[in-house]
Amino acid sequence: MKPLTLHLLDLSVPGGTITRHDPGEALIRVDDLGITRGDGIFEVAGVLHGVPLALEAHLARFARSARMMDLPEPDLDLWRRAVLAAATEMADQDALTAVKFIMTRGIEGADSAPTGWALGFLADDPAPAQADGLDVVLLDRGYRHDVADTSPWLLQGAKSLAYAVNKAALREAKRRGADDVIFLSSDGYVLEGPSSTLIARIDGTYITPPVTLGILPGTTQGDIFADLARRGVPSRVDTLSVNDLKTAAALWLCSSTRGAAPIRTLDGRTITVDHKATELLNADLDARKG
Amino acid sequence: MKPLTLHLLDLSVPGGTITRHDPGEALIRVDDLGITRGDGIFEVAGVLHGVPLALEAHLARFARSARMMDLPEPDLDLWRRAVLAAATEMADQDALTAVKFIMTRGIEGADSAPTGWALGFLADDPAPAQADGLDVVLLDRGYRHDVADTSPWLLQGAKSLAYAVNKAALREAKRRGADDVIFLSSDGYVLEGPSSTLIARIDGTYITPPVTLGILPGTTQGDIFADLARRGVPSRVDTLSVNDLKTAAALWLCSSTRGAAPIRTLDGRTITVDHKATELLNADLDARKG
Missing domain, CATH: 3.30.470.10 (Aminotransferase class 4, branched-chain amino acid transferase, N-terminal domain)
Known part of the structure; x- marks a missing residue:
C-alpha cells in the first residue's frame, strides 16, 4: 500500500x-x-x-x-x-x-x-487475484463456533486493531506455499479469511457463514448478495463444513480491496475457478456508486 | 501511568x-x-x-x-x-x-x-493490592490448553501488542465487581492473568502453570521461585485445575508493576490472604538489585 x-x-x-x-x-x-x-x-x-x-x-x-x-x-x-x-x-x-x-x-x-x-x-491491484485465483489453506482459529455468545470478551466479530494473529496466519499460509487462509473454528465450522469473507456456491446457491459464529459482517459480501438478489440468483447465510468447501462448485474470498477473488486450490486440492461468474460479481462491484 | x-x-x-x-x-x-x-x-x-x-x-x-x-x-x-x-x-x-x-x-x-x-x-502504587488483595474472576480464554503446540499462528505465549482481549477481559472483571482475571483454557486448565502470572500454594508448595499451555514465562514469578529456592521453600511448575484454586492455601497474581498481589476472592468465594507470606515474597522482590 x-x-x-x-x-x-x-x-x-x-x-x-x-x-x-x-x-x-x-x-x-x-x-x-x-x-x-x-x-x-x-x-x-x-x-x-x-x-x-x-x-x-x-x-x-x-x-x-x-x-x-x-x-x-x-x-x-x-x-x-x-x-x-x-x-x-x-x-x-x-x-x-x-x-x-x-x-x-x-x-x-x-x-x-x-x-x-x-x-x-x-x-494493490486486485486484477491478478481476480483473474488467476488464490491458493488457500485451512487454519484453526482455536475458538469454538459459539464463543462470541459465551465469551464476548474475546471480541470475536469486532474489527479490532489486535490483528497480529491474522498476520501470523498469513505468514503460515506463505510457509505452506499459499496466498491466503480460511479459518476454522476448533469444532470444525468454516469461518472467514484473516481479511476477507468467504462465499461458496453449492447447487447454484451462493452461501456465506453467519456472523453468529463470531465473524465479521462482510461489506463486500453484502453488496454481492444484494447484486445476486437483483439478478434473481439465490443466496443464503448458512453454516459450512470443510466437506461443503471440498464439494462446492466454486469458492471466493471477498474484501474491499480485492473484490471477489476466486479460490483455485484449497489445502493443495484443485477448486474449479468459475471465471465467468467471477467477472460478473466483480463487474457488479465495480459498478457501485458508493 | x-x-x-x-x-x-x-x-x-x-x-x-x-x-x-x-x-x-x-x-x-x-x-x-x-x-x-x-x-x-x-x-x-x-x-x-x-x-x-x-x-x-x-x-x-x-x-x-x-x-x-x-x-x-x-x-x-x-x-x-x-x-x-x-x-x-x-x-x-x-x-x-x-x-x-x-x-x-x-x-x-x-x-x-x-x-x-x-x-x-x-x-501505580503496588502497595494497596499487596496489602488488601485482589478480587478475581475466572474467564474463558477460548483456546484449548494445547493450541501453542497445534496452532502456533495463534501466537499464544508471545507478548504481542495485540492485547485488546486482555483489556476486554479486565473490563468484564470490572463489570462483575472484580479487579482482575485468571484465564482458563476452553478445556479447563488454569492459565494466567491478562498481565500477570498465577502462583498457588498447595500443601506448602508454590505452584505455577507451565508455559507449554501457551502462557508467558513470568519474569516476577521466576524471581520469586529463585527466592523460594534460596529459602528452601518447595516450588514447582505444574498444571492446575479450578478445583486446585478453590482448595489452595493461598493464591497470588505476580507482575513487574504489582509484585506479588494476593487474591482475596475468586468468583466471589473468599480466599485466605497470607499476609506474612505476601510480605516475605515482596520483600525479596524489593531486595533485587537488577
Missing part, C-alpha cells in the same frame, strides 16, 4: 474537527492504547474515482465494533466526512484506492478522547 | 542508535504495523532507584516473542542500553517506576526496519 492522503480527527472537542496532514507525518504518541494494546477499531473502504464503496456498511460495522469493545460511540457524520475528504482527494486516481479509518481508545492513563484518523492509499 | 522519559531506537542503521525525546512527543506514523495490526512485541520491567529488575529475563522473553512472531531478532545489547538509559533517568524517583519497551514490525508496505522505543513511567 502507498499512503496518499491523511486526515486526523480531533475527538476531544465538541462536534470534532478534521485536519489534513502529510501521510508520512508522525502523529501518534508511543503511549496511545492503539499501539500499546491494539486497543481500537478500523475499517477499510474501497474507493473508485473518489467515491467510497459500501461506505454506510463500513460505518455501521465501525459503530458495531465500537460497541463490542466498549469504545465511545463514533459520530458517524464526522467519520463520514473524514472518509469522504480522503476519498475526494484521490478522485484523479484511475486505480483502486482505499481509505482506512481507525479509532483508538486514546492515550493510556490520561482518560483522554479517542484518537482517530482516515488514511487514503493506493491499493 | 505517568510517562517520564522516552528513548527512540533507530533500527534502520547498522548497530542502531538511541535518541532521547520528550515522552509526550508524537513519534509514530499512522501506518506503523504496531498500530494498524497490533503487530509487535513489548515488555515492562519494573525499576527501583534507577535499576531495572529482572532485565535479563525481560530481554530473553522479548527475543522469544520476536521469534514466535517472525520479527527480526532484537539486538539485545542495544535494547539493554535503551532500557538502562530510561531507567537511569528515573533514579531519583522513590516510588516504583517501570520501562516499557516495544518493537513493532515497522511501516506497512515499506519493507522498513522495525520501530522501537523505551518509555519510562511512574507505575
